[in-house]
Structures are given as C-alpha cells and as structure tokens.
Amino acid sequence: MTGPSPRLEVRGLSAGYFGAAVVRDLSLTVGAGEVVALLGPNGAGKTTTLRAVSRTIAPMAGTVLLDGRDIGALRPQDIARAGLVHMSERRGVFHGLTVEEHLRLHGLDPALAHRYFPELEPLRSRRAGLLSGGEQQMLGMARALARRPAVLMIDELSKGLAPVIVERLLPVVRRYADESGAAVLLVEQQVQLALETADRGCVLSHGSLAEHDTAANLLARRDVLVSSYLGATAL
Numbered sequence: 163m164t165g166p167s168p169r170l171e172v173r174g175l176s177a178g179y180f181g182a183a184v185v186r187d188l189s190l191t192v193g194a195g196e197v198v199a200l201l202g203p204n205g206a207g208k209t210t211t212l213r214a215v216s217r218t219i220a221p222m223a224g225t226v227l228l229d230g231r232d233i234g235a236l237r238p239q240d241i242a243r244a245g246l247v248h249m250s251e252r253r254g255v256f257h258g259l260t261v262e263e264h265l266r267l268h269g270l271d272p273a274l275a276h277r278y279f280p281e282l283e284p285l286r287s288r289r290a291g292l293l294s295g296g297e298q299q300m301l302g303m304a305r306a307l308a309r310r311p312a313v314l315m316i317d318e319l320s321k322g323l324a325p326v327i328v329e330r331l332l333p334v335v336r337r338y339a340d341e342s343g344a345a346v347l348l349v350e351q352q353v354q355l356a357l358e359t360a361d362r363g364c365v366l367s368h369g370s371l372a373e374h375d376t377a378a379n380l381l382a383r384r385d386v387l388v389s390s391y392l393g394a395t396a397l
C-alpha cells in the first residue's frame with residue numbers, strides 16, 4: 163500500500179547497538195501531508211528506527227531518502243538542514259533559557275511558533291525550567307514546527323503527560339502536516355489517539371514490521387492490534 167509520493171522513504175533499514183540489530187530490514191514511506199504512526203510494544207525498536215533515520219546512530223544497513231535524495235552520506239547537522247527534524251523524547255528544552263529565547267534560537271521566528279501555540283505568548287519571559295511538562299512539550303514542538311521541517315519525526319509526545327495535553331498537541335501535528343505538506347512519522351504509545359491523528363499505522367514487533375494498514379482499518383481491527391502488542395496495556 164502506498165500513499166502520496168513519499169517525502170520520506172526508508173528501505174531495508176537495520177539498526178541496533180554494539181553490533182546487535184534491534185530493527186531488521188524495515189521499509190516504510192511517508193508521503194506529503196501524511197501522518198504515519200509507528201506503533202508497537204516497549205522495546206519493539208521504534209526509538210531506534212527514528213535514531214537510525216536521523217543518523218543519531220549509524221544504521222547497519224538500508225537507505226533513507228528525503229524527497230528522493232539519499233541522506234546516507236550527510237552528517238546529522240546537514241540532514242537537519244535538508245529538512246528532517248527529529249523531536250526526541252528529551253524535548254530539546256533548556257531549563258535556563260526563557261520561552262522567547264528558545265523561539266529565537268538558530269534564527270527561528272517566534273511568530274511562527276505562536277501560530278501553532280498561542281498559549282506560549284504570555285509565557286515568553288518565563289524560564290523553561292519553570293514551565294509545566296505540557297508547556298515544555300509545547301515549547302519543544304513549537305520550536306520543531308518553526309523550523310518548517312519537510313519531514314518531522316516525533317518520539318513519544320505523550321510521555322509523562324496527561325491525556326488532555328496530548329489531545330491538544332496531536333491535532334497540531336495533524337494541522338502542520340495538512341497545511342505544510344510535510345511528512346510526519348509519529349512514535350506513540352497512546353495507540354488510540356495516535357491512530358485518530360494518523361492516516362496510516364505501522365506496527366513494529368521485535369524490530370520488524372508486523373502490521374501496516376490505514377489508521378481507520380487498524381482502529382477497526384483491534385484484535386490484530388492487541389495481538390501485535392501481546393498483552394500490552396496501551397490500548
């Protein structure tokens with residue numbers, strides 16, 4: 163199954179640690195304006211996949227194409243310049259800097275960030291360390307979106323956050339993809355919320371693709387999802 167022409171194409175990716183592969187021969191695509199949820203139980207290899215795509219770790223095998231261009235030879239900072247932004251679980255927030263300073267780092271335009279998260283405006287002079295977890299996650303996302311990525315990869319937006327905050331953040335991801343035509347690859351443990359946001363879902367199990375379908379079909383096939391998770395409680 164293919165979506166619109168892929169902005170991100172991963173072919174035969176294998177990656178892991180200390181010579182042992184935890185992701186094996188993984189292929190997936192994300193098209194323009196598409197949100198693809200990368201799902202699977204703890205330890206399935208979701209974070210490792212994102213790290214290998216952004217070359218935070220060196221893949222063992224495989225090719226990653228960004229708008230048709232092989233990014234294998236690029237350094238991580240050049241990959242970011244080419245339009246791929248990887249929001250890791252650490253949120254990229256510096257406790258000693260104010261909200262405003264974050265939104266101006268690297269020449270970003272705060273107005274762009276405020277378009278997506280107007281609630282950050284009254285907090286502009288507050289140090290990030292004094293923000294709530296949800297506000298910090300908004301700040302991390304606002305920075306990522308203000309960079310206008312062509313491909314955005316987000317690792318566990320919901321980590322440590324109340325569902326009501328996740329319900330605020332995920333529609334912004336959807337809106338960004340719709341408005342910008344960016345490709346979004348979303349790793350998320352909140353399966354229901356992720357599939358309500360995404361167009362398609364890929365379920366990883368032990369480092370390999372176990373299921374791949376439209377989000378609507380995956381939501382309707384809960385039995386298949388549950389068996390992919392082998393008793394995980396995220397549903």
Ligand SMILES: Nc1ncnc2c1ncn2[C@@H]1O[C@H](COP(=O)(O)OP(=O)(O)OP(=O)(O)O)[C@@H](O)[C@H]1O
Pocket residue numbers: 179184202203204205206207208209210211351
């Ligand atoms: N830095 C690391 N060094 C060694 N092994 C690691 C490292 N990071 C992850 N692993 C291992 O790789 C496997 C896949 O981990 P990964 O974090 O990619 O899974 P995940 O699907 O993102 O899980 P979770 O949902 O729990 O975050 C796990 O067995 C994990 O212990």
